[in-house]
Amino acid sequence: MTETRNGDEAEPRPAEARAKSFQAVREAHRNELAEDYVELIAELISQFGEARPVDIAARMGVTAPTVAKTLDRLAREGLVARAPYRSVFLTPEGAALAEACLRRHEIVVRFLVRLGLDPETAEKDAEGIEHHVSERTLELLRDFADQT
Amino acid sequence: MTETRNGDEAEPRPAEARAKSFQAVREAHRNELAEDYVELIAELISQFGEARPVDIAARMGVTAPTVAKTLDRLAREGLVARAPYRSVFLTPEGAALAEACLRRHEIVVRFLVRLGLDPETAEKDAEGIEHHVSERTLELLRDFADQT
DNA sequence: ATTACAAGTTAGCCATGTCTAACTTAATGC
């Protein structure tokens, strides 16, 4: 029958629009790790003057080889620069991405706290939510957070 | 040096707490596909009386073999029941998960719309956000959405 | 009853992201 519906009932939501939503989520997930890494690397550099794989690993909650493999990928993508046994640097492109991600992250956290969430949970939820917030939504979150 | 800091500056955020946030995100992502599938299957069943792989594929925006493989995994996990060349059913466990996901999905969408987002973007963002919202956060979103 | 086509399955490829085990290099402390 191939999803025949009688004509007068309201179309719940077109299949293609649905598909676009899921595709957007998958797209966000493809960028997610890169975003979290560059954001963290920027923070480590500003905090300690350098970003070492061991510190990245501790904060990401993964093992050193996982970090190594991911950093190789980010280097391939032009977001970080590295040399064997040295700490990691951001390319200009990576630094720009980090900056944008940091801003977005902070808006989401501020919003959640303003909503009434404790800061610890706000940080936790924000870490996932941030990657799925459209430009328009981010504006709305910022406006809400900035309310007097 | 291993991240030595002089003692009087405020600890920005402990590495282990950071790690827990990222681990929670990874955990959410492991459950995500199952949640989206059972939710969609429940919808298709209530709408058409059955959930066919071809309709799932159209709405998830993936190919038929991808759906087949995923459904096999969900069957292994006890969330769906299926027989070759037939449509898909939810186990009681799968139906319960679908119900919970549907409720959560609707709260997130209602919240975003109430914030001022257009319904289409609300659906798109909600599809990702829903998986990263803690119990406490969900309550806050519901309260906000329910405000007079 | 045949046939033609849509739906479903199977096999196999690939990238990602995690891990452990084993090895190499760099830094630190005598």
Added chain:
DNA sequence: GCATTAAGTTAGACATGGCTAACTTGTAAT
């Protein structure tokens, strides 16, 4: 300076989630 130890790398395994190509099954129309 040398030995010890911490950090980093490499190799290889495994699960996931996507794909295409090729095959099988079911069904609907003639």
